Amino acid sequence: MSVISDTLDVTPKSRGPWATALRRLLRDQAAVAALVVFIVIVVFCLLAPAYAYWAGTDPFKSTLDAVIKLNGQDVPVMEQSTEGLGLGYTPIGPTWQLGNYFLGADNQGRDVMARLLYGGLNSLFIAGMATVVTLFFATLIGLAAGFFGGIIDTLLSRFLDILWAFPVYLLAISLSIVLIAQGLNLGIITIESGSLWLPIFIIGVVYVPYVARPVRGQVLALRESEFVLAAIGLGVPSHRILLRDILPNVSTTLIVFVPIMMALNMITESALSFLSIGVQPPDASWGTIIQDGQTLLYTRPMVALAPGIAIVITVLALNVLGDGLRDALDPRSKIRIGRS
Amino acid sequence: MVYALLQRLGQMLFVMFGISVLVFLIFFATPGADPAARIAGRNASPEVLEAVRKSFGFDQPFYVQYLTMMKKIFITGDLTSFVNRGWKVVPAVLDTVPVTLSLVIGAAVLWVVFALIIGIVAAATRGSWIDKTLMVLGLIGISMPVYWLGEMLNLITQSRYHDTWMFSWVPPLGYKNFSDDPKGWFLTLVIPWITLSILYIGLYGRVLRAAIVESLQEDYIRTARAKGLSETRILLRHALRTSLVAFVTLFGLDFGALVGGSALLTEVVFGLQGVGKLTYDALLNLDLPIIMTTVLYASFFVVMANAVVDVLYMLIDPRVRTA
Amino acid sequence: MLKVRDLTVSFRTEQGIVRAVDGVSFDVGEGELLGVVGESGSGKTVSLLAVMGLITDPNAIIAGSIQYRGRELVGLKSRAMRELRGKEIAMIFQDPMTALTPVYTIGWQIAEQVLAHNNVSKSAAWQRAIDLLAEVNIPKPEETAHRYPHQLSGGMRQRVVIAMALSCNPALLVADEPTTALDVTVQAQILDLLHKLRRNHGSAIVFITHDMGVMAEIADRMLVMYAGRVVERGTKQELFSSPMHPYTRALLDSIPPLTGERPRRLRAIPGTPPNLLNRPPGCAFAPRCTLRFDKCDTEPALGSGQRAAACFRVPA
Numbered sequence: 010m011s012v013i014s015d016t017l018d019v020t021p022k023s024r025g026p027w028a029t030a031l032r033r034l035l036r037d038q039a040a041v042a043a044l045v046v047f048i049v050i051v052v053f054c055l056l057a058p059a060y061a062y063w064a065g066t067d068p069f070k071s072t073l074d075a076v077i078k079l080n081g082q083d084v085p086v087m088e089q090s091t092e093g094l095g096l097g098y099t100p101i102g103p104t105w106q107l108g109n110y111f112l113g114a115d116n117q118g119r120d121v122m123a124r125l126l127y128g129g130l131n132s133l134f135i136a137g138m139a140t141v142v143t144l145f146f147a148t149l150i151g152l153a154a155g156f157f158g159g160i161i162d163t164l165l166s167r168f169l170d171i172l173w174a175f176p177v178y179l180l181a182i183s184l185s186i187v188l189i190a191q192g193l194n195l196g197i198i199t200i201e202s203g204s205l206w207l208p209i210f211i212i213g214v215v216y217v218p219y220v221a222r223p224v225r226g227q228v229l230a231l232r233e234s235e236f237v238l239a240a241i242g243l244g245v246p247s248h249r250i251l252l253r254d255i256l257p258n259v260s261t262t263l264i265v266f267v268p269i270m271m272a273l274n275m276i277t278e279s280a281l282s283f284l285s286i287g288v289q290p291p292d293a294s295w296g297t298i299i300q301d302g303q304t305l306l307y308t309r310p311m312v313a314l315a316p317g318i319a320i321v322i323t324v325l326a327l328n329v330l331g332d333g334l335r336d337a338l339d340p341r342s343k344i345r346i347g348r349s
Numbered sequence: 350m351v352y353a354l355l356q357r358l359g360q361m362l363f364v365m366f367g368i369s370v371l372v373f374l375i376f377f378a379t380p381g382a383d384p385a386a387r388i389a390g391r392n393a394s395p396e397v398l399e400a401v402r403k404s405f406g407f408d409q410p411f412y413v414q415y416l417t418m419m420k421k422i423f424i425t426g427d428l429t430s431f432v433n434r435g436w437k438v439v440p441a442v443l444d445t446v447p448v449t450l451s452l453v454i455g456a457a458v459l460w461v462v463f464a465l466i467i468g469i470v471a472a473a474t475r476g477s478w479i480d481k482t483l484m485v486l487g488l489i490g491i492s493m494p495v496y497w498l499g500e501m502l503n504l505i506t507q508s509r510y511h512d513t514w515m516f517s518w519v520p521p522l523g524y525k526n527f528s529d530d531p532k533g534w535f536l537t538l539v540i541p542w543i544t545l546s547i548l549y550i551g552l553y554g555r556v557l558r559a560a561i562v563e564s565l566q567e568d569y570i571r572t573a574r575a576k577g578l579s580e581t582r583i584l585l586r587h588a589l590r591t592s593l594v595a596f597v598t599l600f601g602l603d604f605g606a607l608v609g610g611s612a613l614l615t616e617v618v619f620g621l622q623g624v625g626k627l628t629y630d631a632l633l634n635l636d637l638p639i640i641m642t643t644v645l646y647a648s649f650f651v652v653m654a655n656a657v658v659d660v661l662y663m664l665i666d667p668r669v670r671t672a
Numbered sequence: 673m674l675k676v677r678d679l680t681v682s683f684r685t686e687q688g689i690v691r692a693v694d695g696v697s698f699d700v701g702e703g704e705l706l707g708v709v710g711e712s713g714s715g716k717t718v719s720l721l722a723v724m725g726l727i728t729d730p731n732a733i734i735a736g737s738i739q740y741r742g743r744e745l746v747g748l749k750s751r752a753m754r755e756l757r758g759k760e761i762a763m764i765f766q767d768p769m770t771a772l773t774p775v776y777t778i779g780w781q782i783a784e785q786v787l788a789h790n791n792v793s794k795s796a797a798w799q800r801a802i803d804l805l806a807e808v809n810i811p812k813p814e815e816t817a818h819r820y821p822h823q824l825s826g827g828m829r830q831r832v833v834i835a836m837a838l839s840c841n842p843a844l845l846v847a848d849e850p851t852t853a854l855d856v857t858v859q860a861q862i863l864d865l866l867h868k869l870r871r872n873h874g875s876a877i878v879f880i881t882h883d884m885g886v887m888a889e890i891a892d893r894m895l896v897m898y899a900g901r902v903v904e905r906g907t908k909q910e911l912f913s914s915p916m917h918p919y920t921r922a923l924l925d926s927i928p929p930l931t932g933e934r935p936r937r938l939r940a941i942p943g944t945p946p947n948l949l950n951r952p953p954g955c956a957f958a959p960r961c962t963l964r965f966d967k968c969d970t971e972p973a974l975g976s977g978q979r980a981a982a983c984f985r986v987p988a
Contacts, residue, residue: 171367174651176611179628179644183375186632276494280614283496284629299497306500307508317497324492568770574726575765576785576836577758587773667820668774 033337040333043326057126064108068123069291103311115301115312128293136274142213147220155228173218184211185286203289261338268331272324361652368648373415438638449623453607460546468557490551499544499618522620541619560592594666598658605654609647674700679736681722690948692718694900705877707891715900716880720846724763725753759789762837763846767853768830772821779817782836789840804835827858846878896920899956906979916981918961
């Protein structure tokens with residue numbers, strides 16, 4: 010009777026959602042460029058020890074009487090002058106010679122370039138780990154509140170409300186001031202006062218509501234979706250539903266949050282370090298170096314300028330990457346970047 | 350209706366109570382914390398520590414200390430600083446409010462105007478190089494730490510180019526009272542306004558553009574076109590109007606937080622003695638009564654802002670009203 | 673009044689050029705109701721969007737001729753098109769739930785259209801809005817004019833949309849599946865309304881649908897479209913009593929009979945419409961046609977008369 014022609018379309022084999030997303034991401038030139046820039050920065054910072062070794066400087070020791078070779082002449086790192094620190098000494102400015110106080114010296118005679126690289130390492134590490142902390146707790150809370158509802162949801166939501174009603178920076182500063190002095194001792198976890206894990210913990214905790222609320226919202230919606238209701242009706246135990254059905258769907262949201270949170274965390278950490286309550290000496294971070302550069306701001310601006318530019322470039326790259334990830338994974342998402 | 354309001358009020362109070370308890374716990378009850386030691390200073394002898402403890406009431410159980418402090422803030426109003434004895438806290442906080450308000454309101458005006466312009470222009474020219482440039486500029490604005498930006502602006506206006514015609518008017522850092530010296534007040538605030546608003550211009554410009562572009566995909570825009578309306582009218586009257594909801598709600602929350610003291614980095618960098626700076630100084634000195642008061646003040650504004658935003662939402666979006 | 677000749681609308685896509693509308697020609701006379709029927713993807717909506725100048729996709733290429741009362745619309749400057757749109761040619765769409773801007777009252781939205789095309793006062797425009805609401809049988813029009821779209825049901829909203837479209841007495845109203853999203857009972861009311869308005873205003877209507885039952889009720893003349901082309905045209909009586917094109921016949925056959933034995937299976941047309949990206953040569957319907965023969969490998973032409981079908985089985 011009827012002839013089904015062989016010119017009928019056959020639906021091409023469909024790729025999984027991850028593969029499609031990856032293809033879309035790779036086609037986004039800006040996102041790819043941002044990723045490359047970010048990786049380059051990370052690699053440079055990882056090379057910090059190598060650079061310091063090659064330059065022959067120790068960026069953590071105060072070297073007020075160091076002398077370097079500049080254009081064949083011996084030049085003291087702290088020059089005599091009447092301006093600047095008012096002590097009669099001004100650190101030298103950028104020499105623009107790699108390995109030889111490239112960006113000049115800070116007020117303790119230390120090689121700014123080497124410190125910049127080490128500082129970057131710390132800043133990136135803190136931002137990354139804090140993101141892990143935030144995502145971990147936010148997912149736990151979001152899943153519990155959204156899935157189980159009832160009293161658990163009420164309690165957790167109120168807790169998140171209170172936490173979030175505290176302006177983020179004030180909370181971070183408060184926690185930092187108290188914990189920096191004596192460290193954190195929760196019985197099971199002990200963090201020493203000078204450890205990097207302190208800012209990691211603080212920044213991580215402070216942003217939990219920022220991620221937990223969207224996660225909770227998504228879990229709430231998913232819980233009412235037909236496939237979850239079917240699973241519940243079939244008697245599938247809760248933990249399996251959470252793991253098998255809900256978590257994978259929430260994971261796209263979480264992935265988009267990674268670069269966004271890293272960008273936010275970098276700025277927050279730098280602010281805390283700038284206020285001297287983030288990374289503690291002798292460790293450095295981009296924020297502490299900006300603080301170091303404050304007294305030298307009008308005479309040797311490079312000390313404050315360089316780490317700032319480093320932050321801007323890194324955060325910019327992360328934001329562009331976050332944009333690209335969001336467009337690739339879920340163009341309809343309402344997650345926007347860059348705010349606390 | 351009244352019931353809903355009361356419920357809302359109850360929620361607000363609960364949140365503020367929660368915050369006050371949280372702050373109290375952070376500063377008084379963190380394991381290993383000893384406020385007496387902080388006040389008495391290091392190397393204080395045990396007798397001094399005891400005396401300090403007694404006089405400040407640290408030997409009382411926590412809840413008593415908490416209640417005493419709350420009473421002093423709200424009822425008797427005679428809470429005094431731990432660090433500068435005799436300095437009344439509540440008036441001190443209130444004194445700094447005008448400075449913060451001057452900074453924040455000025456910056457808000459700036460950022461709303463520019464974000465609107467950028468968002469609308471970018472949406473109107475979507476896909477073009479104008480759009481892309483504006484969005485990149487916005488991204489850069491978001492990516493700069495506000496205190497660093499402030500420092501760099503200071504560098505330019507106070508030092509490097511201070512003697513040029515462009516920046517010679519910039520006065521030294523600090524705040525001038527409006528009532529004493531209106532011109533000085535204005536001039537000292539110009540650079541801080543710019544610094545604080547750049548971040549928000551970037552953010553809100555991007556948010557607005559995205560919201561408008563999204564609105565333009567809706568069916569009612571197609572109807573508006575079919576009616577023969579001009580693209581400008583469609584953009585401004587139909588797309589923008591529906592996008593304003595998101596814009597206004599975000600703005601309310603951010604503005605509330607800033608009034609409460611979130612502008613502290615800007616205040617610190619520019620030497621403006623506002624609420625944020627006061628909070629920061631108090632935190633450094635561990636001056637607990639001031640911390641307590643300013644944090645309560647800050648959270649009050651955040652909570653207020655949330656409530657106001659909800660009301661505004663009802664006013665702007667008719668769909669919510671009858672729900 | 674409306675003369676469309678060889679209208680072609682193509683879209684540039686990543687995979688190539690898609691011809692959504694391919695050489696379509698039709699006429700609409702003053703005051704008549706032309707029904708356009710076809711499956712999804714047949715090009716029926718896109719052709720009428722082209723007539724309205726509502727194709728905003730920058731990747732669209734429009735060729736051919738659209739003449740409205742002697743005036744060429746293809747390539748017309750957007751400002752001139754805007755003056756026509758909403759005033760002399762109006763269009764209403766399928767989903768009434770999302771058709772109106774949520775933040776303005778319906779009276780305001782109708783008045784907006786009146787004010788855009790007529791130099792009248794705001795109060796006069798508002799009064800006109802109320803009159804129109806009364807005309808479309810909306811109860812208590814003075815009050816309802818102050819309501820927001822979300823406060824009205826789907827049927828009511830569609831009436832508002834119709835009122836808005838007729839506000840400037842257009843000569844031509846294009847209705848793109850206006851009843852598809854509504855209940856059958858509401859559908860009947862809307863169709864009655866359109867009848868009445870046509871009588872009162874004298875506008876011509878182009879009614880797009882995929883529902884042959886609706887066609888039977890209201891059309892004067894009909895156009896059957898498939899894969900971006902017109903495959904048959906004629907009066908309603910002609911098409912329903914003696915359909916010429918196999919596709920038209922298949923469409924009619926697929927309607928379950930009102931009387932007689934109830935069929936165990938509905939007669940669907942096997943297969944799917946062709947991919948418009950790589951359209952195979954010859955008659956587009958051939959792969960699904962029971963009457964295909966060797967001549968169908970070349971493109972059958974649609975005759976130029978009022979009654980014509982693009983099929984080699986049909987005597988020219």
